[in-house]
Amino acid sequence: MTQTAMPFLFLRGGTSRGPYFRRADLPEDLDTLAEVLIAVVGSGHPLNIDGIGGGAAVTTKVAMLSTSDDDWADVDYFFAQVSVEDRLVDFKPTCGNILSGVGPAAIEMGLIQPQGDETEVKIRAVNTGARVVARIQTPGGELTYEGDAAIAGVPGTAAPIALNFMGVVGSSTGAFLPTGNLRDEIDGVEVTCMDVAMPIVIARATEFGLTGYESAAELDANTDFFARFEAIRIEAGKRMGMGDVTKSVTPKFGILAPARDGGTIATRYFMPWNTHPSMAVTGSQCLASCALTPGTVADGLLNRPNECPANVVLEHPSGTIEVLVDYDNRDGFELKSAGLLRTARKLAEGHVFIPSRIWKG
Known part of the structure; x- marks a missing residue:
């Protein structure tokens, strides 16, 4: 085989979209992982013509999920921001819009089982350590994307996803005011x-x-x-x-x-x-x-x-x-x-392919 197939979900999360993977389906080594994600997105071309990116920073984002080993969290969310043209991957930040799709994606992947009409998912953002409680609509124990919630930047309406962020002060630098000054x-x-x-x-x-x-x-x-x-x-x-x-x-x-x-x-x-x-x-x-x-x-x-x-x-x-x-x-x-209130929607699922010379899987 000249290409490596990787299972994925493709979701809009908030006002961003991108592929959602199981972390276990991707390489552990971050250098290899970066090359894999560059190939997935098609970074290096303004239209991401050789990948599934959308030619904008809000459409070249990647979520990687796993069952959390944290005593508080249900799911670990590892985020990657892939550049549109520069073949760069940044693992430092997190993304709250893509996080909007983590709860639904975790249910789709079988990492979380729906609990009644609304399912609470405790998410740990691996990149920053932030903790987020997401409340996902699961009427009758079934995940739904249909609803009346509207958010600016997305046409139409969808099921509401309530996000409550905790412990986010100093998430990257350890301080509310990293320079020590208000100005x-x-x-x-x-x-x-x-x-x-x-x-x-x-x-x-x-x-x-x-x-x-x-x-x-x-x-x-x-x-x-x-x-x-x-x-x-x-x-x-x-x-x-x-x-x-x-x-x-x-x-x-x-x-x-x-x-x-x-x-x-x-x-x-x-x-x-x-x-x-x-x-x-x-x-x-x-x-x-x-x-x-x-x-x-x-x-x-x-x-x-x-x-x-x-x-x-x-x-x-x-x-x-x-x-x-x-x-x-x-x-x-x-x-x-x-x-905050966000929405998400599953757009596609299946396998995304990259050249096997990059990673054999």
Whole structure:
């Protein structure tokens, strides 16, 4: 055989999509695994023409699942971000949108048995150690993708998937504020470097001569802006204790502006080398936390909610995303948990093939 066949599911999770594998069906060695995933996705071509990627960072993501050996978790979720064109694989971050499909995929794979009309799946994100409780609709003990839940960036409706994120502060760096400061100045720009579910370097849109309401396409065409914030992101990565992040997708970058469509605050999120067409689930938790924390670059851009938990509505290029944040700010901002509503849908299942010279299986 000149090709190696690997069983997989293909799901949309939130506003991303990609293949979901059993971890045991893939090579253990990360260097070999990276080459396998590059071949699966077709990284190295803008259209991913020789793989099943979709030519965008939100469609070149991979989930790998296994039964967890953690006393708390049911399922381990190992994530890989494969680049579209550069033949790179980053195992450092996690992805909350792809995580939306982990519960359904685990049921489809037989890793979890449905329990009544709603099945709770405890998920450990291997990359960051984050713990997430997903509640999946299983009426009569049968998994369903049909429902009335709608999320911005996805047409139509589907069954709701409730995600509750816990223990996400300092997920990558070990600190809520990795530099120790609420604000830092880098290259003349004030930023807040924060690590909640995803480490992000956050600035005001006006620092770059932007409104913060630009479309994803308009921002992607602004090469001067990307060059300027990339230099800031790289320096911030060093200050955050993350080392040389030149080839890493973390920390991400985000910008803030006053809300204009009834939300709490307007946001744009970068992956980091192009603009997210909507909003990352992990990114939304960090940006919502920044918005709620006095002294950050969000000061003056919003009227902070007084209630707790607070429903933070982030405006993004495709609409809005709501983050229910349970927190304590009596002695600085302390995040307890963040809840979001997502949807997912199985698109295909079967085998994906790669050249056997890469891995014989």
